[in-house]
Amino acid sequence: MNLIYLYDEFMRAPSHIEGQAIYIIDKEIQEGYEVSDKVQRYRYQLAEQAGAEIFQGKTLDILQNFHQQNPITTITSKSTFRPVYQALFQKIRQRHNLDLLPDFFLSTDNYLQPAKRFFQYWNKIKKNLKY
């Protein structure tokens, strides 16, 4: 089966992606701060709205258990700059077929062009956004 791996930047799969959504509350995925109960509850509700099966525990273990019960063909998620998720995706890729959608940007061109100040960036993407 196709699995849609939801995480805090990707709490809804685009409509053209088919599969079972899964949301895992994994306290070992740490970026140096805790999130409040309110934020966790908000994410929980988004996961419910996305029709996800919701788990708590270690992500890789839960994916493995899931795979044993329902063999996973592909896991779909979304790219991110965040090192902690890039590391996780690398580990998932060692065990499963992982398909990462491009990150969500306004402009499809030049959006990763290095720019140190906002207006350098804006001037690069503005021509793609103008209508």
Next chain:
Amino acid sequence: MKIKSEQELFSQSQSHLTWPSREVSLQKFQDFNPSRYAKTRNFLNGHISQMSPQIKHGVIQNRELLSIIRDKFNFVESEKFIQELAWRDFWRSYAYNHPDQLWTDVEEYKTGFRPSDYLDNLPDDISKGETPTQLINYFIQELIQTGYLHNHARMYLASYVVHFRRVKWQEGAKFFLTHLLDGDIASNNFSWQWIASTFASKPYIFNLENAYKYCHQTLSIDPQQNIEIDGSYEEISARLFPNL
């Protein structure tokens, strides 16, 4: 462990908390007017979209909002709003290129202080919203109670933490990420660095007069309870940055 209900994870005390769905938010966005946004967005009661929690979580994409706006308004009317959406992309683009700088100073402080001059921990009176400054306490309480804060209030609060109280921007950034429903690590941390001057040419400061202008429509502001932020920009700058 599979979770079957919200009650398994969260206390009953907040069981009333619900937020608008994607459909409700998109419906509400139909009434959004980017011209009004451009004119009033800096006021606490200004016309803002409040879509950031949904954008942060990928429930609604920037591009969807752009598409809705494009159908109703010309580019000139919409440019300011689109630019604000692009700020988020800018920070994320920078993070893709420099993920190592999410928690480290991009540049030196331009405040006349070294990083070691700043406190390593957020003082309790800030985390509890019990500072000597009434306005700041309003913002902290709102942040904790609602998980949301108007962008201008975020700027005032961040400036207060870093410059008026001389706390490392990283501690303030963590505080925001803990409580904000729309807490995006790139937008949040690089904005904190922008306020701190480690990602800008100068520190961002404010005074009571400026805060009163943008906040008095919704908040009761007593000058006697905001003495810490009272003064001209020159006076405050001299007080906060004596080494410059």
